[in-house]
Amino acid sequence: xxxxxxxxxxxxxxxxxxxxxxxxxxxxxxxxxxxxxxxxxxxxxxxxxxxxxxxxxxxxxxxxxxxxxxxxxxxxxxxxxxxxxxxxxxxxxxxxxxxxxxxxxxxxxxxxxxxxxxxxxxxxxxxxxxxxxxxxxxxxxxxxxxxxxxxxxxxxx
Numbered sequence: 236x237x238x239x240x241x242x243x244x245x246x247x248x249x250x251x252x253x254x255x256x257x258x259x260x261x262x263x264x265x266x267x268x269x270x271x272x273x274x275x276x277x278x279x280x281x282x283x284x285x286x287x288x289x290x291x292x293x294x295x296x297x298x299x300x301x302x303x304x305x306x307x308x309x310x311x312x313x314x315x316x317x318x319x320x321x322x323x324x325x326x327x328x329x330x331x332x333x334x335x336x337x338x339x340x341x342x343x344x345x346x347x348x349x350x351x352x353x354x355x356x357x358x359x360x361x362x363x364x365x366x367x368x369x370x371x372x373x374x375x376x377x378x379x380x381x382x383x384x385x386x387x388x389x390x391x392x
Contacts, residue, residue: 241292245285245382252278252375272371273343279374280340283333286382290316293389302326318385332377335370 252275258264259271287300291308294316298308302322309316325333342348 241285241288242386245282245289248278248282248285249375249379249382251275252282256372256375275371275375276336276339276343279336279371279378282378282382283336286318286378286385289382290318290385290389317388318381321381332374336374336378339371339374 255271255275255278259268259275264271284300287302287305290296291298291300291305294309294312294314296305296308296312296314296316298304302319305316306319306323309319322333325331328334
C-alpha cells in the first residue's frame with residue numbers, strides 16, 4: 236500500500252468536488268443535480284479536513300481537527316498559522332463561505348432541506364445568492380485559494 240500525503244488527499248477531494256459539480260451541469264444529469272451537489276459538499280468538507288491535517292503536520296501541532304483546537308495548539312507553541320487565523324475569522328462571520336459549507340454539509344448529512352440564506356454583507360455577495368450551484372462553486376473556489384495560500388505559507392515556515 237502506498238502512503239498518500241495529506242496534500243494529495245486534499246487535492247483529490249477538491250478535484251472530486253469540481254468534477255461532481257461539472258457533471259451535474261450536463262443536461263442529461265439535470266434531474267440529479269441536487270445529488271451531485273450534496274456529494275460535492277461532502278468532498279469539500281473532507282477537503283477542509285485534509286487542509287487541517289496539512290496544517291497540523293506542517294506546523295507540528297498536537298490537536299484534533301477543529302479550527303479552535305488547532306488555534307489553541309498553535310498559540311501554545313507560539314506559532315502563527317495564517318490559514319488557521321483566516322479560518323477562525325471565517326467561522327465568526329455568519330455569512331462566510333466556511334459557514335455555508337458547514338451548514339450545507341450538516342443539512343445534507345441530516346437529510347434536511349437547505350435553508351435559504353440571506354446575505355447582509357455587501358462585500359460577500361459575489362458568487363452567492365439563491366443559486367445553490369453558484370454558492371457551492373464559490374465555496375470550492377474559496378477553499379482552493381485558501382489551500383494554495385496555506386501551502387505557500389507552510390513552505391516558508
